[in-house]
Every structure is written in C-alpha cells, then in structure tokens.
Amino acid sequence: MAQISAKEVMALRQKTGLSMMECKKALTETEGDPVAAEESLRKKMKGKMDTRTDRAAGEGLIVVKIEGNAGVIVELRAETDFTAKNENFAKAAGQIAEMALKAGAGDVDPTDEMKAIMDDVRISTGENASIARIAKLEGADGTTFGTYVHHDGKTGVLLQLSGGVSDEVAKDICMHITAALPRPEGVSRDDVPAEVIERERKLAMEQAVEEGKNEEIAAKIVEGKVNKLYKDLALLEQPFVKDDKKQVKDLLPKGGNVVAFRRWAVGETA
Numbered sequence: 001m002a003q004i005s006a007k008e009v010m011a012l013r014q015k016t017g018l019s020m021m022e023c024k025k026a027l028t029e030t031e032g033d034p035v036a037a038e039e040s041l042r043k044k045m046k047g048k049m050d051t052r053t054d055r056a057a058g059e060g061l062i063v064v065k066i067e068g069n070a071g072v073i074v075e076l077r078a079e080t081d082f083t084a085k086n087e088n089f090a091k092a093a094g095q096i097a098e099m100a101l102k103a104g105a106g107d108v109d110p111t112d113e114m115k116a117i118m119d120d121v122r123i124s125t126g127e128n129a130s131i132a133r134i135a136k137l138e139g140a141d142g143t144t145f146g147t148y149v150h151h152d153g154k155t156g157v158l159l160q161l162s163g164g165v166s167d168e169v170a171k172d173i174c175m176h177i178t179a180a181l182p183r184p185e186g187v188s189r190d191d192v193p194a195e196v197i198e199r200e201r202k203l204a205m206e207q208a209v210e211e212g213k214n215e216e217i218a219a220k221i222v223e224g225k226v227n228k229l230y231k232d233l234a235l236l237e238q239p240f241v242k243d244d245k246k247q248v249k250d251l252l253p254k255g256g257n258v259v260a261f262r263r264w265a266v267g268e269t270a
Contacts, residue, residue: 004034012037042123059084060132060266062156064147065097071145072100072108073158073262075132076118083125084153084266092117100134108134135262141258144171148178155268163256176241176248177263184235185257192233200229235261 004027012023012034017153022041030036060077061084074097078084096114103111110118110131121129137145137160148171157174177184186192204225208218231237235258236249252258 003037004028004032008032008034012041013239042119058267060265061085061089061093061153062266063090063093063097063147063153064149064156064158065094066145066147067101069141069143070101070105070136070138071147071158071160072103072134072136073156073264074100074134075264075266076129077266078121078125078129079127079131083121083127083129086125088124089121089129090153092121096131096134100136103136104136105136105138108136108270110134132266133264137260137262138183139259144170146174148174150178155264157261157263159261160259161256163253165252165256169251169256172240172242172251173235173258174247175210176238177235179241180238182232184238184261185233185264187235187260189230189234189237192230196233197226197229200219201226221225 004024008027009020009024012027013020023037025039026041027034030040058077059079059081063074063076065072065074067128074093076084076089076093076096078089083089095117096110099111099114100108114131118129118131118261121127137158139160141164142162142164144161144165146156146161146165146167148159149156153177157177159170159174159177161170161173173176185196201222205218208221213221236247238248240246240248240251248258
C-alpha cells in the first residue's frame with residue numbers, strides 16, 4: 001500500500017476544497033496517484049451535488065470583461081452571499097468570462113469546460129452554484145466599450161459604443177443605465193420591445209373608452225401615452241440621471257453612438 005503524506009493530502013484538499021479525510025481516502029484508493037484521486041473525488045462529489053440543484057440560488061456575482069473589439073458579461077449564482085463573495089467564486093467567474101470572449105456574439109451557451117469550472121465550485125462549497133447567463137457584444141475596428149459593476153458585484157453593465165466616445169462619457173452612460181428608472185429597454189425607439197408598446201397601447205385605449213372619449217380623442221390620448229413610453233424606455237431619449245435637462249444622446253460627441261448594452265442584476269428573471 002502506498003504511503004500517503006500529509007503534504008499530498010493537503011495539496012489535494014486545496015484543489016478540491018474537500019475534507020482531509022475524504023482526500024486521504026481518495027489517495028489511498030488510487031495508490032497515491034494525485035491526478036486519479038482528484039478525478040475520483042470530482043466524479044463522486046458531482047453525483048452528490050447534482051441532487052442539490054433544486055435548491056434556491058438567490059445570491060451571485062456579475063462579471064464584465066473586455067478584450068479588443070469584444071466584451072462579455074457573465075452572471076453566476078450561488079446559495080449564499082458568503083460563497084458569492086469568495087475569491088475562488090470570483091476567479092471562476094473570471095475564467096468563464098475569458099472563455100466566453102472566444103465564443104460568437106450574442107447569448108453564449110456554457111461549454112463543457114465552463115460547466116466543469118462550476119462543478120468544482122459546487123464540490124468545494126457544497127452549494128448549488130451555476131452559470132445563470134452569458135452574453136457577448138462584438139464590433140468592428142473602432143468599437144469601444146464602457147463597463148460598470150456595482151461595489152457589491154450584484155449589478156453590472158456592458159456598453160458597446162462607436163464613433164470615438166470618451167471613457168468618461170462611456171462611464172457616465174453606464175452609471176445612467178444602472179440608476180435610471182424606469183430601466184431602459186433598448187438603445188432607441190426601434191429597440192424597445194414591440195410587445196411592451198402594444199400592451200401600453202391596448203391599456204391606454206381601454207382606459208380612454210371607459211372614460212367615454214370619442215374615437216378621435218381616444219386615439220390622440222393613446223399616441224401621447226405611447227410616445228411618453230418610448231421616451232421613458234429608449235436609452236438615448238431618457239433624461240440623464242446627473243442632469244435631467246439633458247437627454248443621454250446629448251452626452252455623445254458628433255458621430256458617436258450607443259450600439260448596444262446589457263444591464264444585469266443577480267437573480268432577475270430576464
């Protein structure tokens with residue numbers, strides 16, 4: 001039987017986050033082979049962790065990463081704030097973001113390699129940790145990005161720009177996107193979801209009819225409310241949070257434009 005040293009057991013514990021007893025047992029069963037022992041532990045513990053994935057994961061972390069003409073935003077979830085604030089959890093988020101930079105633009109499906117990283121987190125923490133969502137924005141030469149992640153790591157913004165927008169303006173727009181109420185639903189009116197507008201249009205018409213307005217007056221009331229909704233939800237038309245005498249579009253230099261953005265908060269459903 002192979003002699004297992006305390007140093008070997010500790011090394012395996014540091015890799016897996018499991019107890020000294022479990023690590024020593026795995027090393028004994030694999031005759032001291034650290035690679036085989038680690039693989040054995042991960043297979044065993046993954047099976048146990050898979051039974052816990054129905055537990056609520058209401059905490060988490062948002063990470064934003066930029067590289068060249070691309071940027072990604074990642075949301076990971078965990079059961080407790082303790083795990084979400086752990087440096088290993090943040091490291092896992094960073095690794096997944098790096099991998100996502102190599103994916104195509106749009107919503108990114110987690111790869112097996114990404115899932116393996118989260119398996120390690122679940123094994124070491126005993127929590128239902130998972131990849132909630134990943135998105136990538138990408139542009140041609142000249143594309144720039146603004147980013148913001150709140151100090152608690154629970155809200156983040158990835159902003160794609162064109163036309164030589166300064167870092168200061170990019171930061172201001174990111175802060176606006178974070179703080180604005182109502183939250184922007186699109187860059188311009190064309191980006192505001194049609195179902196949101198139609199829902200408001202229908203509601204406004206029903207209300208006008210109930211109030212006894214004739215068809216012509218009702219139509220004007222409806223268009224007025226819809227126009228206001230566009231101004232409320234289209235980012236470029238929103239009053240700037242730091243100076244409501246300006247709209248967000250007024251911050252942009254000549255030729256500058258907002259291409260796209262993502263504003264995510266941990267735990268939201270959309």
